[in-house]
Amino acid sequence: MEFLDKTNLTSLVSTFISLATAFILGGLIGFERQVRQRTAGLRTNTLVAVGAAAFVAMAARVGGHDGAVRVVAYVVSGIGFLGAGAIMKEGANVTGLNTAATLWGSAAVGACAGLGLIGEALLTALFVLASNTLLRPVVNRINRAPVQEEFSEATYVVYVICHRESQAEVHEKLIGLLDAASYPVRDVDQHPFGQNDAEIEATLYATAVEAPELDRVMALLEAEPGVLQAFWSARSED
Secondary structure: OHHHHHOOHHHHHHHHHHHHHHHHHHHHHHHHHHHOOOOOOHHHHHHHHHHHHHHHHHHHHHHHHHHHHHHHHHHHHHHHHHHHHHOEEEOOEEEOHHHHHHHHHHHHHHHHHHOOOHHHHHHHHHHHHHHHHOHHHHHHHHHHOOOOHHHOOEEEEEEEEEEHHHHHHHHHHHHHHHHHOOOOEEEEEEEEEOOOEEEEEEEEOOOOOOHHHHHHHHHHHHOOOOEEEEEEEEEEOO
C-alpha cells in the first residue's frame, strides 16, 4: 500500500515536533493578541503558524531542500493576502497593520518549525512577542509627545466654498493659483454645500508648505467672484 510505503516513523516524529512547536509558539503569539482583543487572535495566529509549518515540512520531505525553499516563498506571499484582510481603512485612518504584521511573524515561526529549525522558531516568536509588548510603552510615549514640525510630514488640503453657478470657474482658478505657487494638486473633490453652494476640496502633493504663501493664495481666491470662503488645513500622515 502506498500509505505504508510512504510512512516513515522518524519523519513522522520530526513532523510532529515541528507542528507542536508551531502550535505552542503560534499560540503564545495569538494569546497576546487575544488578550488585547485584536482581530487575529489565538486561533488565527496558531492556525497560521501550524499551516506554514505543515506546508514547509511536507515540501521538505517530498521535494527536499529546494522544494522547501520554494514553499517558504509561497507562504510569505500567501500570508500577504491573509494580512490584507485584517487591514481596514476608514477615512484617513488605517487599522490592522500591526495585526497583519503579526500574522506574517506567525507564518515565519511556522516556516522555521516546519524546516526543523526549532531554535530559530523560538527566537522568532520571542522577538514577535517583544515587538508587541515591550515596544508598546515606547510607542505610547512617542505618540503622547508633541510633534515637532521639522520632523513631520502632513497632508495639506485646501477648501473653497463658492456659489454653485461659479463652481467651474472657481475650480479652474484654484488649480491655476496653486500651480503658480508651486503647490500642484493631487486630488480634487467637489460636493454640494447647503442648498445653493458647493465645496471644492483640493489635496496637495506637498508634504510641507509655507504658511504665508498659502494664506496669500487663499486671499486671492476669496477675492474671486462667487467665492464665499477659502481656507486650508493640515493633517498628520501615518
